[in-house]
Amino acid sequence: MSDRKVISFEKIKIACKSCSLSTLCLPMGLEPNDVDRLDEIVKRNRPLHRGDYLFREGDKFQCLYIVKTGSVKTYAPSEDGGEQVLGFHLPGELIGLDAIEKSRHHCSARVLETSAVCEVPFNQLEELSTTIPSLQHQMYRLLSREISQDENMLTLLGKKNAEERLAAFLLSLSERFKRRGFSPSDFHLSMSRHEIGNYLGLAVETISRLFTRFQDEKLLKVERKHIQLLDIERLRCVVQGEERDGNQRLFT
Amino acid sequence: MSDRKVISFEKIKIACKSCSLSTLCLPMGLEPNDVDRLDEIVKRNRPLHRGDYLFREGDKFQCLYIVKTGSVKTYAPSEDGGEQVLGFHLPGELIGLDAIEKSRHHCSARVLETSAVCEVPFNQLEELSTTIPSLQHQMYRLLSREISQDENMLTLLGKKNAEERLAAFLLSLSERFKRRGFSPSDFHLSMSRHEIGNYLGLAVETISRLFTRFQDEKLLKVERKHIQLLDIERLRCVVQGEERDGNQRLFT
DNA sequence: AAAAACACTTGATCCAGATCAATCAAAACT
DNA sequence: AGTTTTGATTGATCTGGATCAAGTGTTTTT
Numbered sequence: 001m002s003d004r005k006v007i008s009f010e011k012i013k014i015a016c017k018s019c020s021l022s023t024l025c026l027p028m029g030l031e032p033n034d035v036d037r038l039d040e041i042v043k044r045n046r047p048l049h050r051g052d053y054l055f056r057e058g059d060k061f062q063c064l065y066i067v068k069t070g071s072v073k074t075y076a077p078s079e080d081g082g083e084q085v086l087g088f089h090l091p092g093e094l095i096g097l098d099a100i101e102k103s104r105h106h107c108s109a110r111v112l113e114t115s116a117v118c119e120v121p122f123n124q125l126e127e128l129s130t131t132i133p134s135l136q137h138q139m140y141r142l143l144s145r146e147i148s149q150d151e152n153m154l155t156l157l158g159k160k161n162a163e164e165r166l167a168a169f170l171l172s173l174s175e176r177f178k179r180r181g182f183s184p185s186d187f188h189l190s191m192s193r194h195e196i197g198n199y200l201g202l203a204v205e206t207i208s209r210l211f212t213r214f215q216d217e218k219l220l221k222v223e224r225k226h227i228q229l230l231d232i233e234r235l236r237c238v239v240q241g242e243e244r245d246g247n248q249r250l251f252t
Numbered sequence: 253m254s255d256r257k258v259i260s261f262e263k264i265k266i267a268c269k270s271c272s273l274s275t276l277c278l279p280m281g282l283e284p285n286d287v288d289r290l291d292e293i294v295k296r297n298r299p300l301h302r303g304d305y306l307f308r309e310g311d312k313f314q315c316l317y318i319v320k321t322g323s324v325k326t327y328a329p330s331e332d333g334g335e336q337v338l339g340f341h342l343p344g345e346l347i348g349l350d351a352i353e354k355s356r357h358h359c360s361a362r363v364l365e366t367s368a369v370c371e372v373p374f375n376q377l378e379e380l381s382t383t384i385p386s387l388q389h390q391m392y393r394l395l396s397r398e399i400s401q402d403e404n405m406l407t408l409l410g411k412k413n414a415e416e417r418l419a420a421f422l423l424s425l426s427e428r429f430k431r432r433g434f435s436p437s438d439f440h441l442s443m444s445r446h447e448i449g450n451y452l453g454l455a456v457e458t459i460s461r462l463f464t465r466f467q468d469e470k471l472l473k474v475e476r477k478h479i480q481l482l483d484i485e486r487l488r489c490v491v492q493g494e495e496r497d498g499n500q501r502l503f504t
Numbered sequence: 505a506a507a508a509a510c511a512c513t514t515g516a517t518c519c520a521g522a523t524c525a526a527t528c529a530a531a532a533c534t
Numbered sequence: 535a536g537t538t539t540t541g542a543t544t545g546a547t548c549t550g551g552a553t554c555a556a557g558t559g560t561t562t563t564t
Contacts, residue, residue: 076407079492084407098403100396107403126389133382140378143395144352150402151350151359155328155336157409158453162521193542201410203522208543224530224542240331414551445512455552460513476512476560 013044024092024179025066026120026138034132041128043119044068054095054109054117061099063119067091070115071190075198076107085199087149088112088191090176096122097146112190157201160241165200166210167238170220174229185229265296276344276431277318278372278390286384293380295371296320306347306361306369313351315371319343322367323442327450328359337451339401340364340443342428348374349398364442409453412493417452418462419490422472426481437481 016027016039027035043063047070048054054065057077065072072089086107089095099105100122111117129136156165178184189196197207211222219235221228229235268279268291279287295315299322300306306317309329317324324341338359341347351357352374363369381388408417430436441448449459463474471487473480481487 076403078407078411082411084410086403086406097396098399101393101400106400126392130382130385130388136382136388137378140391140395141353143392143399144349147350147395147398147402148353148358150399150406151328151338154338154402154405154409155330157406158336158450159330159334192540198410204542205523205544206521209521212543456512457514457553458551461551464513 015039016042019068020181021066021068021092026094026135026142029138030132030134034135037128037132038125038135041121041124043121045117045119047114047116048111049114050111052111054111055105056108057106059105061096061103061105061122063121064097064125065095065109066118066120067093067095068116068118070117071112072109072115072117073112073191073195074107074109083198085195088173088195088199091180094142094146097143160239162200162202162206163210163213164239164241165202166196166207166214167219167235169196169200170227170229171232171235171239174232185232187227189225189227267291268294271320272433273318273320273344278346278387278394281390282384282386286387289380289384290377290387293373293376295373297369297371299366299368300363301366302363304363306363307357308360309358311357313348313355313357313374315373316349316377317347317361318370318372319345319347320368320370322369323364324361324367324369325364325443325447326359326361335450337447340425340447340451342425343432346394346398349395364447412491414452414454414458415462415465416491416493417454418448418459418466419471419487421448421452422479422481423484423487423491426484437484439479441477441479 015036016022016025017032017035019025019027022028022035027038030038054072055061067089069091072095073085074087074089074095075083075085077083089109095109096105098107125135125139129139156168160168173187173189174184177187191199193207193211194204196202197204200207211220214220215222219229219231219238221230267288268274268277269284269287271277271279274280274287279290282290306324307313319341321343324347325337326339326341326347327335327337329335341361347361348357350359377387377391381391408420412420425439425441426436429439443451445459445463446456449456452459463472466472467474471481471483471490473482
């Protein structure tokens with residue numbers, strides 16, 4: 001292994017207190033010395049590459065994972081080879097919260113692009129949280145947020161049509177990139193059209209057609225995986241299911 | 253108010269330790285004296301009636317609610333008067349976990365039939381959980397379970413067709429009734445066809461037709477809100493999307 | 505007891521999005 | 535550089551479940 005590689009790996013091993021994500025991540029709201037205690041149990045591994053697994057469905061649950069750079073998808077595989085994509089995870093987002101109850105993962109997680117991921121042994125985190133009330137509080141908040149997000153997604157799948165779904169997806173990415181200091185209107189999709197469709201309960205072809213349509217309507221510019229949102233306001237209207245002529249839809 | 257009513261109300265005010273739900277509910281896995289401490293913060297109100305609200309979207313989050321008897325639906329109202337039903341809650345099930353993060357409810361909860369509901373002030377519960385590690389653990393488990401259930405529901409809405417959805421719904425009720433000591437094959441639906449359809453992302457008419465079809469196929473017997481499951485095994489096959497002739501479906 | 509409101513069922517028709525099929529384009533591999 | 539593989543686009547067709555419509559049964563109101 002070359003020296004260069006070791007150096008770039010070491011650069012990734014940043015302590016929580018000097019990590020740029022600390023305001024989005026587990027340490028949010030903790031006192032500096034509590035962050036140090038948390039820091040001691042966090043493991044930082046070398047970067048993973050496209051397709052690598054964080055864990056697979058059925059694995060014993062040991063750790064929560066936090067994306068540091070890159071992106072990760074979680075999905076529920078089904079016996080017949082199909083899968084349901086459950087989420088795409090950006091830096092600062094926690095992965096594995098659904099495994100606490102049964103102490104076993106019932107979804108799989110794979111990285112979508114070269115990514116750095118922090119690992120937090122849950123037993124140690126739980127023990128630490130008994131002695132740091134603000135950490136316990138943060139855990140409750142993060143678990144609760146995950147529930148809210150899933151409920152939001154239930155409404156999307158239960159009530160929204162194809163164009164509303166894709167618009168909502170793009171705006172969600174946009175807002176999350178923004179909070180992480182990236183451009184909210186110019187970004188790269190690390191997932192395939194197929195994965196987007198799977199996540200949104202739509203066929204690949206539908207995603208493709210919608211991108212073309214949105215581009216025709218000057219809502220965005222798309223070139224393969226590079227997206228530029230041209231009219232975020234109007235995209236918000238699309239999510240709300242507003243008609244072309246500006247009328248609202250009645251009931252659902 | 254008559255004496256009878258007061259007596260029947262008092263009968264509902266049972267301490268956690270003598271509550272038949274204690275193995276499903278918050279106190280699960282707690283030491284008897286910890287249950288007593290939990291018991292002190294639990295409020296038990298008089299029964300609520302069909303249509304009564306536990307809370308409304310936008311309300312300040314104060315308490316978690318636990319169904320003691322009866323049933324409750326939670327739903328996300330949308331501006332245009334529509335709604336997405338998020339869940340139906342049976343005795344022992346916790347309601348309001350999605351409100352912790354923002355300290356505000358973003359769904360509404362109404363009882364479906366005359367119901368008794370326990371109320372747990374969250375601030376007090378959180379404080380108690382800092383001093384009772386097993387209570388903290390139980391909270392993590394319950395929050396995690398909620399996430400799993402929602403993810404399960406995402407797969408249902410994203411990948412399953414109408415008959416698979418209804419079969420899964422009925423089996424879910426069946427299993428939950430069973431764990432509560434009720435018949436898994438003979439029960440009463442406290443929600444309307446409209447609410448079932450809304451929950452499953454289907455139209456009322458589709459629900460109605462499927463009940464008729466399932467009855468024709470001798471999977472169940474339905475008479476208004478009274479359901480008898482006649483062939484739970486075959487219903488499980490329907491959920492898996494098996495073809496009439498016994499073949500499995502390939503991919504999804 | 506009649507009337508009104510509501511919940512459910514059943515049939516006929518329609519349509520958004522799936523599926524099938526054919527290219528096309530960009531990586532990845534020889 | 536050429537070949538294969540994989541991903542994305544576009545068009546044509548099909549269909550599951552929505553929507554529309556009409557009627558029935560049940561509960562609530564008066």
